[in-house]
Amino acid sequence: MKALEKNKTWSATTLPAGKRTVGCKWVFTIKYNSDGSIGRYKARLVAKGFTQTYGIDYSETFAPVAKLNTIRILLSLAANLDWPLHQLDVKNAFLNGDLEEEVYMDCPPGFEETFGSQVCKLKKSLYGLKQSPRAWFEKFTQSVKKQEYTQGQADHTLFIKSGQNGMITVLIVYVDDIILTGNDEIEMERLKRNLAADFEIKDLGPLKYFLGMEVARSKKGIVVSQRKYVLDLLQETGMSGCKPADTPMDQSVKLWEKGDTPVDTGRYQRLVGKLIYLAHTRPDIAFSVSVVSQFMHAPYEEHLEAVHRILRYLKATPGKGLFFKKTNDKNVAIFTDADWAGSIIDRKSTSGYCTYVWGNLVTWRSKKQGVVARSSAEAEFRAMAQGICEGMWILRVLKELKIEVELPLKLYCDNKAAISIAHNPVQHDRTKHIEIDRHFIKEKIDSGTLCLPFIPSNQQTADILTKSLGRTTFEYLISKLGMIDIYAPT
Known part of the structure; x- marks a missing residue:
């Protein structure tokens, strides 16, 4: 509440005739560190955006988020050019966005006595509102452009500032997570100070953990993996003790649209959704995940077996990740x-x-x-x-x-x-x-x-993305993709 009041998120007013309010609730979450320990407890006031009506409470909602492909390009350049990688986090990011629409909200639960019969007229965006991501991104873009950064056209979340003698500073933003890189250390420090003047910025130091991806750096290069994510997924699905598999898909198995026994659609979709996210650092499972995701609408036992096969493969290689080398x-x-x-x-x-x-x-x-x-x-x-x-x-x-x-x-x-x-x-x-x-x-x-x-076909790296392969060919192509396991015993 102190943060909301300090931010001047709303003004208390009487609800005008013909207007309606959006509900709200408190949400309590726990932030975990990359090693699984508890980082901090968070309380957040969230608006019930599902009650909003298009044209009345909101209009445009689209807000771009960084393409993970762009992030991987930056990692390859950083590894080759020895650019440092800094990570910043914006506290209460969505509370910074300015609202263009007229939105009224019920008073926060537990504060009814303070407000009486009055309601909150929102001036700033709030978590849960449909337009919050867009309002925040516009506010952030204005702040960065004010400091003479150019917005990228190939990826709108990329901001670049070129200095003299080939100096360059690059910033990429994914909602409230920011990666800062380049070869101009002085400009980076200046940018951090200026952003901190506009928003509450937390400097997380060198890039180590970003969107569930673990980043490890040495003189040889940078490795990005999702080991903790894989181990949590195996634990959650009860597959921690399963028999490992050599490849993510059996060459002899052909999946038909119809099977004998239907399975729970919701569970299947959640499981495949998690595998799709995992494929951002695991090109070795990209083909098998694209196959199982074709049966999302009506999954059968055979399709679930194929998903379990991918999990059995992950059990054998939880720490595999992409290696960006010099x-x-x-x-x-x-x-x-x-x-x-x-x-x-x-x-x-x-x-x-x-x-x-x-x-x-x-x-x-x-x-x-x-x-x-x-x-x-x-x-x-x-x-x-x-x-x-x-x-x-x-x-x-x-x-x-x-x-x-x-x-x-x-x-x-x-x-x-x-x-x-x-x-x-x-x-x-x-x-x-x-x-x-x-x-x-x-x-x-x-x-x-x-x-x-x-x-020649036997050297075609993209072969691993079009069909299921035998163990020998599969392992050869994985090495060509540049995947290594830094957690494997030497």
Whole structure:
């Protein structure tokens, strides 16, 4: 209450005729440290935003949050350029946002005597209100831009300030968590002081724990893992004592849409949702998670078995994470692959791509294609177009960060027919159904932005994102993805 009063969040007033109030409640939570110990107890006044009506209590609600892909690009650059990584946290972030709409709220529970018949007319945003994230992000953006930072266009949560002699400071924000990096230590300290003048900022020191991800740094590089998250998940699902598996998916198992015994949809969705979040640092489970998430609407026993198989694999490798190492390779490389007609339900193909910035894996995707491909070359071609779009986005991010990139980008493909179609403009019958993709790729090749070297299938890293593999191939490709386990006994 002291924080709310200090912030001038509301003014007590009589409710005007024809207006209605939003309810509110107290929420009590416990903040844990990365080692599992209790950090602090928190009490928060939360508005019941579900009672708000569009056009009356709120209008726009969208607020951008940092792309984890952008964060991984920054980690790769920080590892190579020896940039420090600082973490800041904003206390009561949402209480800083200014409200444009007229919103009235019931008085906080337990303070009825103080308010009497009056209600709260909100001036600042409050946790629970639908527009709170947007109001906070706008307020934060104004504060940072005031200090001569430029907002990124490839990722709107990225703010960059270039100084003299190649000096640069980079800030990225995910709701109220801020990562600060760059090579200008003086500017970073100045920014911290200025932000602290506008908001209540807590300096958490070097980056160690961010959005449930553990960050460990040494002279060799940076490792990002979610070991605690995995162990908690195994504990919660009762799989702590299960028999470990070598791979996340059995090669011989084919999942049909219908099974024999339906399972609890809510439980299945919660479990798969947690695995989707885990896949942010675990590209080794990306394909298997994308397969099990196709049955969210009506899961059966067989689908739950496949989810349990992923958990058994995680039991064997809880500490595996991405390793961002120092390299001499200053290129951007893209690997794309497709598993033609891999889905036995509708015969759609699965695309997979992974991209490397300065020798480190930064983005990857495993996704079922939207239409049925009539040849393996067509399936590969669609995957290639997706990989190029990702490469173009990475180029924009690096350009905003004033990082030089050697062109052309290398896109590695293991299908000679797809490479031939990309270079040859006259193949009407074979290419009319993928004509837009073909023109898009040809344009990038002709402009010198892209080249398409051939790579043998047994060296195609993106293969792990399109199909389930045997143990030997799987472990070889994991090492190519740059995944290590710093917790494994030496």
